[in-house]
Amino acid sequence: MGVARDLGPRDITANVVEAGLMEGGMEGPDPETLKALVSSLSLQRMGHPEEIAAAIAFLASPAASYVTGAVLDAHGGYNA
Template sequence: MPRPPSTHPPSRVGAPGLADYSATKSGIERYTMGVARDLGPRNITANVVEAGLMEGGMQPPDPETLKALVSSLSLQRMGHPDEIAAAIAFLASPAASYVTGAVLDAHGGYNA
Protein backbone atom coordinates (compact mmCIF):
# COMPACT_ATOMS: atom_id res chain seq x y z
CA MET A 1 0.00 0.00 0.00
CA PRO A 2 1.55 3.36 -0.97
CA ARG A 3 2.08 5.88 1.78
CA PRO A 4 0.90 9.49 1.51
CA PRO A 5 3.56 12.07 0.68
CA SER A 6 5.43 13.57 3.60
CA THR A 7 3.97 16.73 5.09
CA HIS A 8 7.20 17.61 6.89
CA PRO A 9 8.94 20.80 5.79
CA PRO A 10 12.34 20.37 4.15
CA SER A 11 15.18 20.23 6.64
CA ARG A 12 17.71 22.03 4.46
CA VAL A 13 17.21 25.72 3.86
CA GLY A 14 18.15 26.78 0.37
CA ALA A 15 20.52 29.63 -0.28
CA PRO A 16 21.78 31.17 -3.51
CA GLY A 17 24.38 28.93 -5.13
CA LEU A 18 23.53 25.87 -3.04
CA ALA A 19 20.88 24.19 -5.20
CA ASP A 20 23.06 21.18 -6.05
CA TYR A 21 24.21 20.78 -2.44
CA SER A 22 20.65 21.01 -1.10
CA ALA A 23 19.37 18.55 -3.71
CA THR A 24 21.97 15.93 -2.79
CA LYS A 25 21.22 16.28 0.92
CA SER A 26 17.50 15.82 0.27
CA GLY A 27 18.25 12.86 -1.98
CA ILE A 28 20.29 11.16 0.73
CA GLU A 29 17.49 11.68 3.25
CA ARG A 30 14.82 10.20 0.96
CA TYR A 31 17.11 7.35 -0.13
CA THR A 32 17.69 6.48 3.52
CA MET A 33 13.93 6.40 4.12
CA GLY A 34 13.58 3.94 1.23
CA VAL A 35 16.43 1.80 2.52
CA ALA A 36 14.82 1.78 5.96
CA ARG A 37 11.63 0.40 4.42
CA ASP A 38 13.53 -2.17 2.36
CA LEU A 39 15.69 -3.42 5.24
CA GLY A 40 13.20 -3.06 8.09
CA PRO A 41 11.81 -6.58 7.64
CA ARG A 42 15.37 -7.84 8.25
CA ASN A 43 15.55 -5.80 11.49
CA ILE A 44 18.16 -3.46 9.99
CA THR A 45 17.80 0.25 10.67
CA ALA A 46 18.92 3.12 8.44
CA ASN A 47 19.13 6.74 9.57
CA VAL A 48 20.79 10.05 8.70
CA VAL A 49 22.74 12.29 11.05
CA GLU A 50 22.61 15.83 9.71
CA ALA A 51 25.71 17.49 11.13
CA GLY A 52 26.06 21.23 11.22
CA LEU A 53 28.96 23.63 11.29
CA MET A 54 31.88 21.76 12.89
CA GLU A 55 35.20 22.76 14.38
CA GLY A 56 38.22 21.18 12.73
CA GLY A 57 38.55 19.36 9.47
CA MET A 58 37.58 21.78 6.74
CA GLN A 59 39.09 25.17 6.00
CA PRO A 60 36.91 27.74 7.81
CA PRO A 61 35.49 30.64 5.83
CA ASP A 62 36.74 34.15 6.39
CA PRO A 63 36.14 35.45 9.95
CA GLU A 64 33.19 37.67 8.98
CA THR A 65 31.37 34.83 7.20
CA LEU A 66 32.13 32.44 10.06
CA LYS A 67 30.72 34.92 12.58
CA ALA A 68 27.52 35.25 10.52
CA LEU A 69 27.16 31.48 10.23
CA VAL A 70 27.63 30.91 13.96
CA SER A 71 25.20 33.70 14.85
CA SER A 72 22.52 31.98 12.74
CA LEU A 73 22.63 28.93 15.03
CA SER A 74 20.43 28.67 18.11
CA LEU A 75 23.36 27.44 20.20
CA GLN A 76 25.62 30.25 18.92
CA ARG A 77 28.65 27.98 18.58
CA MET A 78 30.25 25.47 16.27
CA GLY A 79 29.83 21.80 16.98
CA HIS A 80 32.50 19.32 18.01
CA PRO A 81 33.11 16.04 16.17
CA ASP A 82 32.57 14.14 19.44
CA GLU A 83 29.00 15.51 19.55
CA ILE A 84 28.29 13.99 16.13
CA ALA A 85 29.99 10.76 17.20
CA ALA A 86 27.62 10.62 20.20
CA ALA A 87 24.59 10.95 17.90
CA ILE A 88 25.91 8.14 15.69
CA ALA A 89 26.69 5.98 18.74
CA PHE A 90 23.10 6.45 19.93
CA LEU A 91 21.68 5.36 16.57
CA ALA A 92 23.97 2.33 16.55
CA SER A 93 22.99 1.35 20.09
CA PRO A 94 20.15 -0.89 21.28
CA ALA A 95 18.48 2.26 22.68
CA ALA A 96 17.65 3.25 19.08
CA SER A 97 16.42 -0.15 17.94
CA TYR A 98 13.02 1.30 16.97
CA VAL A 99 14.46 4.35 15.17
CA THR A 100 14.67 3.95 11.40
CA GLY A 101 14.16 6.18 8.39
CA ALA A 102 14.88 9.19 10.62
CA VAL A 103 16.94 12.33 10.18
CA LEU A 104 18.68 13.32 13.40
CA ASP A 105 19.46 17.02 13.23
CA ALA A 106 22.70 17.66 15.09
CA HIS A 107 23.33 21.15 13.80
CA GLY A 108 23.11 23.50 16.75
CA GLY A 109 19.63 24.72 15.89
CA TYR A 110 20.25 25.68 12.26
CA ASN A 111 16.56 25.45 11.40
CA ALA A 112 15.14 26.42 14.78
Protein backbone atom coordinates in the same frame (compact mmCIF):
# COMPACT_ATOMS: atom_id res chain seq x y z
CA MET B 1 13.46 6.69 3.37
CA GLY B 2 13.38 3.73 1.01
CA VAL B 3 16.40 2.01 2.52
CA ALA B 4 14.70 1.83 5.93
CA ARG B 5 11.59 0.30 4.37
CA ASP B 6 13.63 -2.20 2.35
CA LEU B 7 15.85 -3.31 5.24
CA GLY B 8 13.28 -3.14 8.05
CA PRO B 9 11.97 -6.69 7.51
CA ARG B 10 15.54 -7.92 8.14
CA ASP B 11 15.64 -5.96 11.43
CA ILE B 12 18.17 -3.48 10.03
CA THR B 13 17.70 0.21 10.78
CA ALA B 14 18.77 3.03 8.48
CA ASN B 15 19.06 6.62 9.66
CA VAL B 16 20.83 9.87 8.79
CA VAL B 17 22.78 12.23 11.04
CA GLU B 18 22.67 15.75 9.64
CA ALA B 19 25.80 17.38 11.02
CA GLY B 20 26.16 21.13 11.09
CA LEU B 21 29.06 23.53 11.22
CA MET B 22 31.98 21.68 12.84
CA GLU B 23 35.29 22.63 14.33
CA GLY B 24 38.08 20.64 12.77
CA GLY B 25 41.32 20.67 10.86
CA MET B 26 39.95 22.16 7.66
CA GLU B 27 40.35 25.81 6.83
CA GLY B 28 37.13 27.67 7.50
CA PRO B 29 35.56 30.60 5.71
CA ASP B 30 36.72 34.16 6.26
CA PRO B 31 36.06 35.52 9.78
CA GLU B 32 33.04 37.64 8.80
CA THR B 33 31.32 34.73 7.05
CA LEU B 34 32.08 32.43 9.96
CA LYS B 35 30.64 34.97 12.41
CA ALA B 36 27.44 35.21 10.35
CA LEU B 37 27.12 31.42 10.14
CA VAL B 38 27.64 30.90 13.87
CA SER B 39 25.20 33.69 14.74
CA SER B 40 22.49 31.85 12.78
CA LEU B 41 22.75 28.86 15.15
CA SER B 42 20.61 28.59 18.28
CA LEU B 43 23.62 27.40 20.30
CA GLN B 44 25.84 30.21 18.94
CA ARG B 45 28.85 27.93 18.53
CA MET B 46 30.35 25.41 16.19
CA GLY B 47 29.95 21.73 16.93
CA HIS B 48 32.62 19.24 17.90
CA PRO B 49 33.22 15.93 16.11
CA GLU B 50 32.67 14.11 19.43
CA GLU B 51 29.11 15.44 19.49
CA ILE B 52 28.36 13.94 16.09
CA ALA B 53 30.03 10.70 17.15
CA ALA B 54 27.70 10.58 20.18
CA ALA B 55 24.65 10.93 17.91
CA ILE B 56 25.92 8.10 15.72
CA ALA B 57 26.70 5.96 18.77
CA PHE B 58 23.12 6.45 19.98
CA LEU B 59 21.68 5.36 16.62
CA ALA B 60 23.95 2.30 16.63
CA SER B 61 22.96 1.36 20.18
CA PRO B 62 20.13 -0.87 21.41
CA ALA B 63 18.44 2.28 22.77
CA ALA B 64 17.61 3.23 19.16
CA SER B 65 16.38 -0.20 18.09
CA TYR B 66 12.97 1.20 17.07
CA VAL B 67 14.37 4.28 15.28
CA THR B 68 14.55 3.91 11.52
CA GLY B 69 14.03 6.17 8.54
CA ALA B 70 14.87 9.16 10.72
CA VAL B 71 17.02 12.23 10.22
CA LEU B 72 18.75 13.30 13.43
CA ASP B 73 19.56 17.01 13.20
CA ALA B 74 22.81 17.63 15.04
CA HIS B 75 23.44 21.16 13.80
CA GLY B 76 23.25 23.43 16.81
CA GLY B 77 19.75 24.62 16.06
CA TYR B 78 20.27 25.80 12.48
CA ASN B 79 16.60 25.22 11.63
CA ALA B 80 15.20 26.42 14.96
